[in-house]
Amino acid sequence: MGGIGKTALALEAAHRARAEGWFPGGTLFVDLRGYDDDPVTADQAVLALLDALGVRDRDLPPTTGRQYDAYRALLAERRDRMLLILDNASDPTQYVPLLPGTDRHRVLITSRDRPDALPVRLIDLETLDPDDSVALVTRALHGTDERDDRPAREPDALRELADLCGHLPLALQIAAGMLRRRRHRDIASVVAEIRDAGDATAVLDHASPGADLYGRSLVLRPVLETSYRRLPPDQARLLRLLCLAPGAETGTEAVAALADLGTESVLSLLEDLAATHLVAPVRGGNGTASEVRWRLHDLVRGFGAGVVAEDAGLREEGEAARERVLGYYQRWAEAADDRLRWLPGMEEPERFRDRGQALAWLDGERAALVAAVEWGREERFADAAVRLAQYLGKFLDWRRYFDDWITVAEAAREAARLAGDRLAEAVSWDHLGLALQEAGRVEEAIDAHHKARDLYQTTGDRHREASAWNNLGLALQEAGRPEEAIDAHHRARDLYQTTGDRYREASAWNNLGLALQEAGRVEEAIDAHHRARDLYQTAGDRYREASAWNNLGLALRKAGRVEEAIKAYSTCLELYQEYEDWYGDGQTLHNLALAHQAAHRPAEARAAYLQSADAFTRANAPDRAAQARARAAELPD
Incomplete structure (x- = not known):
C-alpha cells in the first residue's frame, strides 16, 4: 500500500547490491510517478533512460520505435550486469516496454498494484512489526x-x-x-x-x-486519496462501506450484506481491492472463499470513514449499509444462540447443524459482533443492537470472554434506555450482573441484579423477575452472604413454580443447593441437587444435568459420602464429553481429585489434577491450571 516504504526499500537494496559488486554495469532509476495526476509514460521514460546511457541530442533516434530499438540494443551489448529500478508504477503499460529483453540484467519495479497477469516475481510488503x-x-x-x-x-x-x-x-x-x-x-x-x-x-x-x-x-x-481516486466506482463504493464495518476484520458474507451484493460479486470486488493493497485477505481455517476475512489498515479505515462523513449522500448510503450488516449479524447470532440453547424436541435452528459450527461462527465474528452492539449508542441502531446483545450472552459466558460480555451488556443497557425499552433495559442489567460477577466485581453485580429485579417488577414480568432473583442469589453467594442467597433462590424457585417453568425451576434448585452448602445445611443441599438433576433429565438438558451432578458431588463430599461423590463426578465428566466447556471440565476434575485425596488414593488424585490442569489450559485459565499442577506435585509418590 501507499506509504509502506517501497521506494526506500528498493533504494536501500540497490545501494547494498552495488556495494557488494552485484551490478558492475551500473544502476538506472526512473520515477514513473504512477499515482500523480500526470504519470510518466513509457515513451517519456525511455528518453530519460537513453540520456542516462549517453544517447542524447543528435545521437537520439527521431522516432519512438527506433528509440526503443536503440535502448534495447545498448542493454544487449552491455556484458556487465545492470540494475534497472522502475519506481512507483501504476500500470504495466508504464514499464513493460522498458524491460531489457535479455535475462542478463535485473529489473526492480515498485507499485501499489499487483500485476497478476504478468509472469513476474511478486514481493508483498506488510506493515512493520x-x-x-x-x-x-x-x-x-x-x-x-x-x-x-x-x-x-x-x-x-x-x-x-x-x-x-x-x-x-x-x-x-x-x-x-x-x-x-x-x-x-x-x-x-x-x-x-x-x-x-x-x-x-x-x-x-x-x-x-x-x-x-x-x-x-x-x-x-494525498497518498490515500490518489489510490482511492483511481478506483472504479463499484470498488470505491465497496471500500467506503468496508471502512464503516464493525471490527478490524470482516468476513466475506458480512461484506456482501454491507454492500447489498451477492457473495460472488463482492468477492470479485474484494480481490480487485486486494490487488491495489487497499484491503488484505486473512484466510480462515480451511482457506475457503466463505472463510476469508478482509482487513483494512487503520489509516485506510480512517480515511474512508472521513470521505463518507464529508458528503451527506455518502453518509446516508453508509447508514443504510450499517443497518444491513447489523441485520445480518442479528440473524445469524440468533441462529447460533438457538443452537447453543437447543434441547431435544425444539425446532432445529437454521444454518448451524451442531454446537461446533455455531461456536466456530461466533468465535470468528466475535470482535465484529461486540463492535456492532456498541452501535446501539446511536438512536438509529438502538433496537437492533439490543436484540443482538441478547443473543451473545450465552456464547460470551461459555467462552469466558467476560470483558467483552461487560462491554456488550453496558452498550445494550444504554441502547435500551435510548430506545425507551424498560424490559430490554432490565435484561441488559441482568446480563451485566452475570458478567460482572464472573469478572470478580461482585458488589457491582449485586447492584446490577437489584436494578434488573426492580425493573422486571415495574414491567410486571414475573418470569424474568425470577431469573433476576436467581442471578442475585448467585452474586450473594459469591459475596459470602449465603442466607440472603438462600432467600433469593427460594423466591426464584417459587416464581418459576408459579409460572410453570419446570426447566428454569431446576436452575433455582441447583443454585439453592450451592447456597445451602455454603450455609452448612448439607443434607438439604443434597436434596436440592437431586431435584435439579431430575428436572434437567426430564428436560433433556444433558449439559446442565452435568452441572447438577458436579454440585451434588460437592455436597456428598462435604457430607462424608466420598464414594458417592466420586460416582457423581464421574457421571458429570461423561456428560461433559459432549461439550467444549473446558473450564467446567477442569473444575469437575479438580473436585474429583479432592475426592480421591479424601479416599486416600494419591495416584488417582494426581492423575485427576493433571487432567484438570490440561482442561484449564484449554479454557485459557492459566492460574487455575498452575494451581492444579502444584496440587499434583504436592502429592506423595
Missing part, C-alpha cells in the same frame, strides 16, 4: 539528538504511537518528525492529540515536515 516500528522512531530521534531520552522514558507511549500510526513507515516517519520539532514535549502529548482528533492522518499531515531527503512528499492523505 511493532518492535521494528518502535526502533524506527527511536533511531530517527537519536539520529537527530543522541541525548533524546523520550523513547526510554516513555516506552508505553511510544508503542501506542506506533499503534496509532498503524505501523506504516510513512506515518511513523512523519510522527518522528513531529517529535523532533517538539523536542521539549513528551511522546504522550502526540498520542493524546491523535486520540482526541480521532484521525491520525489529520494530525500527522498538519505537522508534516513536507519532504524527505529524496524530495518525496511526507503526507498521508
Whole structure:
C-alpha cells in the first residue's frame, strides 16, 4: 500500500547490491510517478533512460520505435550486469516496454498494484512489526539528538504511537518528525492529540515536515486519496462501506450484506481491492472463499470513514449499509444462540447443524459482533443492537470472554434506555450482573441484579423477575452472604413454580443447593441437587444435568459420602464429553481429585489434577491450571 516504504526499500537494496559488486554495469532509476495526476509514460521514460546511457541530442533516434530499438540494443551489448529500478508504477503499460529483453540484467519495479497477469516475481510488503516500528522512531530521534531520552522514558507511549500510526513507515516517519520539532514535549502529548482528533492522518499531515531527503512528499492523505481516486466506482463504493464495518476484520458474507451484493460479486470486488493493497485477505481455517476475512489498515479505515462523513449522500448510503450488516449479524447470532440453547424436541435452528459450527461462527465474528452492539449508542441502531446483545450472552459466558460480555451488556443497557425499552433495559442489567460477577466485581453485580429485579417488577414480568432473583442469589453467594442467597433462590424457585417453568425451576434448585452448602445445611443441599438433576433429565438438558451432578458431588463430599461423590463426578465428566466447556471440565476434575485425596488414593488424585490442569489450559485459565499442577506435585509418590 501507499506509504509502506517501497521506494526506500528498493533504494536501500540497490545501494547494498552495488556495494557488494552485484551490478558492475551500473544502476538506472526512473520515477514513473504512477499515482500523480500526470504519470510518466513509457515513451517519456525511455528518453530519460537513453540520456542516462549517453544517447542524447543528435545521437537520439527521431522516432519512438527506433528509440526503443536503440535502448534495447545498448542493454544487449552491455556484458556487465545492470540494475534497472522502475519506481512507483501504476500500470504495466508504464514499464513493460522498458524491460531489457535479455535475462542478463535485473529489473526492480515498485507499485501499489499487483500485476497478476504478468509472469513476474511478486514481493508483498506488510506493515512493520511493532518492535521494528518502535526502533524506527527511536533511531530517527537519536539520529537527530543522541541525548533524546523520550523513547526510554516513555516506552508505553511510544508503542501506542506506533499503534496509532498503524505501523506504516510513512506515518511513523512523519510522527518522528513531529517529535523532533517538539523536542521539549513528551511522546504522550502526540498520542493524546491523535486520540482526541480521532484521525491520525489529520494530525500527522498538519505537522508534516513536507519532504524527505529524496524530495518525496511526507503526507498521508494525498497518498490515500490518489489510490482511492483511481478506483472504479463499484470498488470505491465497496471500500467506503468496508471502512464503516464493525471490527478490524470482516468476513466475506458480512461484506456482501454491507454492500447489498451477492457473495460472488463482492468477492470479485474484494480481490480487485486486494490487488491495489487497499484491503488484505486473512484466510480462515480451511482457506475457503466463505472463510476469508478482509482487513483494512487503520489509516485506510480512517480515511474512508472521513470521505463518507464529508458528503451527506455518502453518509446516508453508509447508514443504510450499517443497518444491513447489523441485520445480518442479528440473524445469524440468533441462529447460533438457538443452537447453543437447543434441547431435544425444539425446532432445529437454521444454518448451524451442531454446537461446533455455531461456536466456530461466533468465535470468528466475535470482535465484529461486540463492535456492532456498541452501535446501539446511536438512536438509529438502538433496537437492533439490543436484540443482538441478547443473543451473545450465552456464547460470551461459555467462552469466558467476560470483558467483552461487560462491554456488550453496558452498550445494550444504554441502547435500551435510548430506545425507551424498560424490559430490554432490565435484561441488559441482568446480563451485566452475570458478567460482572464472573469478572470478580461482585458488589457491582449485586447492584446490577437489584436494578434488573426492580425493573422486571415495574414491567410486571414475573418470569424474568425470577431469573433476576436467581442471578442475585448467585452474586450473594459469591459475596459470602449465603442466607440472603438462600432467600433469593427460594423466591426464584417459587416464581418459576408459579409460572410453570419446570426447566428454569431446576436452575433455582441447583443454585439453592450451592447456597445451602455454603450455609452448612448439607443434607438439604443434597436434596436440592437431586431435584435439579431430575428436572434437567426430564428436560433433556444433558449439559446442565452435568452441572447438577458436579454440585451434588460437592455436597456428598462435604457430607462424608466420598464414594458417592466420586460416582457423581464421574457421571458429570461423561456428560461433559459432549461439550467444549473446558473450564467446567477442569473444575469437575479438580473436585474429583479432592475426592480421591479424601479416599486416600494419591495416584488417582494426581492423575485427576493433571487432567484438570490440561482442561484449564484449554479454557485459557492459566492460574487455575498452575494451581492444579502444584496440587499434583504436592502429592506423595
